[in-house]
Amino acid sequence: MTQLVTANEMQQIDQYTIDVIGMPQDVLIERAAMAVVDVIGAGHFDLNHVLVLAGLGNNGADGVAIARLLYAQGINVSLQFVGNVNRAKDSVKRQLSIIEAYGVVRSEKSDFNEATLIIDAIFGVGLNNDLPEGLQKMIKAANHIEKPVIAVDMPTGIDATTGEVRGAALKAHTTVTFGFKKVGLTKRVGGYLSGDTIVKDVGMLVPEDFEFSLPLSQSATHESEAI
Ligand SMILES: NC(=O)C1=CN([C@@H]2O[C@H](COP(=O)(O)OP(=O)(O)OC[C@H]3O[C@@H](n4cnc5c(N)ncnc54)[C@H](OP(=O)(O)O)[C@@H]3O)[C@@H](O)[C@H]2O)[C@H](O)CC1
Numbered sequence: 001m002t003q004l005v006t007a008n009e010m011q012q013i014d015q016y017t018i019d020v021i022g023m024p025q026d027v028l029i030e031r032a033a034m035a036v037v038d039v040i041g042a043g044h045f046d047l048n049h050v051l052v053l054a055g056l057g058n059n060g061a062d063g064v065a066i067a068r069l070l071y072a073q074g075i076n077v078s079l080q081f082v083g084n085v086n087r088a089k090d091s092v093k094r095q096l097s098i099i100e101a102y103g104v105v106r107s108e109k110s111d112f113n114e115a116t117l118i119i120d121a122i123f124g125v126g127l128n129n130d131l132p133e134g135l136q137k138m139i140k141a142a143n144h145i146e147k148p149v150i151a152v153d154m155p156t157g158i159d160a161t162t163g164e165v166r167g168a169a170l171k172a173h174t175t176v177t178f179g180f181k182k183v184g185l186t187k188r189v190g191g192y193l194s195g196d197t198i199v200k201d202v203g204m205l206v207p208e209d210f211e212f213s214l215p216l217s218q219s220a221t222h223e224s225e226a227i
């Protein structure tokens with residue numbers, strides 16, 4: 001049985017863990033990154049050239065941390081920032097300054113054809129509108145060349161609550177989602193584009209009086225124990 005959550009419920013649990021429990025956000029980001037790197041290293045993907053696409057919010061921060069962990073393991077990884085880095089959240093800027101110290105150079109424009117695996121860390125549960133036109137074009141082109149994609153928390157472009165596509169959405173072979181399975185991964189196009197869904201515990205705590213709005217689900221998912 002799987003507890004499904006809406007985007008808003010996930011954000012409430014996220015914030016409670018950080019603001020009330022006192023779990024530093026960068027610890028959650030690191031554990032999320034480690035959870036994805038576990039899946040990347042599980043032997044099902046060609047790691048000859050991993051391309052990480054990182055956005056300007058915390059999903060992007062997860063992506064930059066993933067790129068750093070892969071680089072530290074000697075994996076050939078390139079990092080492409082998607083969006084205006086000046087508008088990036090502080091969590092992303094912290095990760096970018098750390099990864100520069102590791103010697104990872106951000107690539108301006110990557111050739112998807114060279115990648116053997118794409119890590120989608122552009123948008124997660126914070127998606128709140130249709131994607132910008134330019135990004136929609138990039139995603140449609142990426143879907144066209146059918147490279148394996150691992151989505152971080154949500155496939156970019158899928159609404160975490162409704163499962164609808166917000167203009168375009170990156171088709172994932174596997175989605176590694178944190179804390180709880182977002183209901184948008186089981187509904188409409190979200191259920192199809194997310195591929196195999198793996199739920200990873202990254203140390204979040206749920207308030208004792210929290211009332212989930214959704215019933216437990218029988219939906220097929222790989223529940224993996226806490227990392
Ligand atoms: N739950 C956990 O254990 C953890 C969650 N983390 C990761 O954090 C993301 C959620 O991060 P958040 O910053 O809230 O949102 P996103 O990264 O998904 O989106 C980034 C920001 O982009 C803006 N936005 C939203 N939609 C659009 C759009 N269509 N076009 C352009 N920009 C858009 C929005 O900013 P606003 O200022 O507009 O609100 C978003 O904030 C979660 O998915 C996890 O991956 C933790 O980092 C790790 C643990």
Ligand SMILES: [K+]
Pocket residue numbers: 059120121122123124151152153154155156
């Ligand atoms: K994503």
